Amino acid sequence: MHALPTLRRRMRLLIALLLALALPVIGLTTTQTAAAATQKACDIYASGGTPCVAAYSTTRALFASYGGPLYQIKRASDGGTVNVGLRSAGGVVNSAPQVSFCAGTTCTITQLYDQTANANHMPISPGTSCAGCSGGLNGPGPNGADIGANAMALPVTIGGQPAYGVLVNDIGTGYRNNAARNVPTGAQPEGMYMMTSSQLTSGSCCFDFGSAETNDSDDGNATMNAIYYGSACWVGGCTGPGPWVGGDLENGMYFSDNGRNPTNIQSETGMFVSAWEKNNGTTNFTLKYGNGQSGGLTTSYAGALPNGYNPMKVQPSIELGTGGDNSTLGKGEFFEGAVTAGFPSDATESAVQADLVAAGYANNTTTFHRSTSVVSFRAHANGKYVDAPNNTTSLIADATTVGPAETFDMFTDTDGTIGLRAHSDNNWVTAESNGSAPLIANRGGPGPWETFYLLHNPDGSVTLRAYNNQHLVTAENAGASALIANRTAVGPWEEFDLITH
Known part of the structure; x- marks a missing residue:
């Protein structure tokens, strides 16, 4: 008479045990799904087999696990410095300390921190002040060095939170690391992207982000590989007013293998613009652009390198704001960007574009007048x-x-x-x-x-x-x-x- 209830109790205990064992598996699956959903740009690049080797942002973390500083600022009143960091690991910038620190004075961005393990931080470019750099162009700073960007000059929001970008407006604003570690060199394949804007551009040389020469000088064709964003039509014969995303490969900003932009793309504009370049070092370089707030990517060029640029001869230097020889007349806005080892797949780049859109960039309302x-x-x-x-x-x-x-x-x-x-x-x-x-x-x-x-x-x-x-x-x-x-x-x-x- 008691055998059936006992069996039922045992069955209930067994079911409860099985449910208890199953719960951690369900929780792990949920956690993994959440982690995948919160992957940032450089996590996505790594998953695609083309990891970031240098990554910078003044607005957010580019790795879900990154919790370090984004950039350093210096105030004019007393020369004090402070690092600007994140609200939380993997999150967006906490700009409130910057606002307080800079109240009543002027602040300059003096260093952009690399979020990768390579520590390829970018200080203000030395221009011609560094040893062996006399072949470049002078910056307006001490001994021909460049100058830093005004830290408060480019307010935006990201994910609904206040942030500030890097405004390259004053002549000679530039950042550079001439001893970058573990970055592609020579003809090794390389990819890169940056978030910029058409609110401020120029037809002069060169608002660049990417690889450049280690001596701030023009070392000849193919000695740099950087994104150029602007309307400088180096070879003449471009169609439309621009600006366009191009490749600064030294001695030319190329929107295609012949230098000119596609006739059906007369400009590539937006409050936020994602700019993309990848180069396999020998046979192909590809240019893309996207709206930084919505949608996917458009390929403006994918094909052969220009004549005289095969193979590439890239050097281990990362720059922002100027040309390879420290040409200082480019203008633009920078919010984030990364350089990758390897030639990223289209699928990887599309996933990174989706991450940019999801970040929620908005309210870029600073205007400029000529x-x-x-x-x-x-x-x-x-x-x-x-x-x-x-x-x-x-x-x-x-x-x-x-x-x-x-x-x-x-x-x-x-x-x-x-x-x-x-x-x-x-x-x-x-x-x-x-x-x-x-x-x-x-x-x-x-x-x-x-x-x-x-x-x-x-x-x-x-x-x-x-x-x-x-x-x-x-x-x-x-x-x-x-x-x-x-x-x-x-x-x-x-x-x-x-x-x-």
């Missing part, structure tokens, strides 16, 4: 107007009236620097020979030598400072000699009345 005006300059040295007679005669303050030779188009860029194009010959004014020779209007387009700062003096006059050598333009010999950028202090010879027409 302007053009028609001006003349009257020298305080002798009361005469600056004259640019032709493309073989230097500028000199010797005119008593204003005509075409004394009239210039003044282009004011987003960072406040200016360029001058003479009405006499439609050429740009240059501080010739890196400023060691007189100013002359003989250039077909702007570059570092054609870039000037416009300084406003207390008496209402202005002074021009050449970007290339950071010296002031003077009406030499009280105006009797040509204008030249060779002064370090403002006096009457360096003062001009700016007359707007």
Whole structure:
């Protein structure tokens, strides 16, 4: 009579035991599913067999397990520094300490931390200040170094939380690691992406992210492999206004093997733009772009490398903001990016794009303005107007009236620097020979030598400072000699009345 209830009790105990044993398996499966769902960009690359070897972001973790700092800032008031980190491991940035730290002063981003185990951190680029780097272009910092980005200048949100990007607007803003560890070199395959924006771009060289030369110099074709984002059509003949995602492979920003963009893609724009480049080192490089807030990727080019770029000769240096030779006129915005070992699959890149969209970038509302005006300059040295007679005669303050030779188009860029194009010959004014020779209007387009700062003096006059050598333009010999950028202090010879027409 008691055998059946006993059997039932035993059966109940057995079922309960089986359920107890089964619960951890169900929990593990749930945990694994959740972990897979929270994989970040570099976890996805690793799963695809092309791991990140350098990864940077000012907005979030690029590994689900990363809990370290994102970047370092320095404030101008006392030189103090602080690392900006995450709200939690694998999460988004905690920018509140930055806001408090920078209150009432200016802060600069001085270092971007690599989230991989390689510790390929990127400090401000040395420019020409490093040993063996004299073949590159000067930055505006000490001894030709570059400068850091304003830490508070590019506010956005990510996942609904406040964050700040890297704003490459001021000339010479750049970061670089010239001794990167475990990165692809030579003709080894390499991939990369970055999150940027078309809110700020330029048609000059070069807003880059990726591999560059270790000596901040142009070492020839194929010695760098970086994403370029902008509208500089290096070879001419591009279709549309741009900007486009390209590959800066040195001595050219390439939107295809012939350099030009596809005729059916006249621009690649968005509040947030994901930019992609991969290069197998010998036979193929591929370019893609996407909306950083929605959708998938578009392949703009996939095919042969340009002539003269097979094989690649990449060096172990990672850079952001400038060209391989430290060309400093590129402009852009950076929020995150990574370099990978190997040639990532399309499926991997699509999965990373989905992760970018899921991150929830929004509210990139910072605006930038460029302007053009028609001006003349009257020298305080002798009361005469600056004259640019032709493309073989230097500028000199010797005119008593204003005509075409004394009239210039003044282009004011987003960072406040200016360029001058003479009405006499439609050429740009240059501080010739890196400023060691007189100013002359003989250039077909702007570059570092054609870039000037416009300084406003207390008496209402202005002074021009050449970007290339950071010296002031003077009406030499009280105006009797040509204008030249060779002064370090403002006096009457360096003062001009700016007359707007």
